[in-house]
Amino acid sequence: MSSHENAPDQARVIQLRPGQRPAPPAAPPKEPLWRDLVGDVLRRERLAQQRTLKDVADEARISMPYLSEVERGRKEASSEVLAAAARALGLSLAELLGRVQGEILKVTALTSAAPSRAATSVSAHTATSVTSLTSAAPARTGTSVSTLGRGEVRLAA
Incomplete structure (x- = not known):
């Protein structure tokens, strides 16, 4: 009888390639943060309209550095700030x-x-x-x- 037959509760390890271990399973991807996605949408819309950060910030009556931080996902903007930025972009x-x-x-x-x-x-x-x-x-015509x-x-x- 071989030594493997005497130990039924032990698993046998077979190396795939000598000296290499299998790669560990990949970590599940993280869900995106709300502030990152909001910032991406605001920036994309601003750039699509070919408007400057200063122009949109002035129209929204928020500071340019703060709007920049919101667009980069560094700040979690309040609903009032988001509404003002959206209105400044025509949304x-x-x-x-x-x-x-x-x-x-x-x-x-x-x-x-x-x-x-x-x-x-x-x-x-x-x-x-x-x-x-x-x-x-309030309903806008055609919305x-x-x-x-x-x-x-x-x-x-």
Whole structure:
């Protein structure tokens, strides 16, 4: 009888390549921070309009360094600051939040093979919040809100 037959509770280790260990499993990707996504959306919109940080900050009546910090995800802006920055860019707060939600869905779809129940729940909650926020706001001519699949919201002006 060999020594392996006497020890049934021990696992046998087979090296794949001599001297090398298998790579440890990758850590699950971190979910993006809200402030990073909000900042990305604000900066992208400002740059798309070819406007300077100073121009938007002056129109929003917030300091240029603070807006810069918000765009870089260094500061967690209040709803009042976000609404002012959005208005300065010609967006409603609901439109800004809808775009951020789109970014969250995009990023989480890239980091996971299948959407988790938590992501779907957050998406549905956000869609409800954006719809509620839009219907509570004064209606602009031609503004419509429609929900798409998986909790996505499309705001059209």
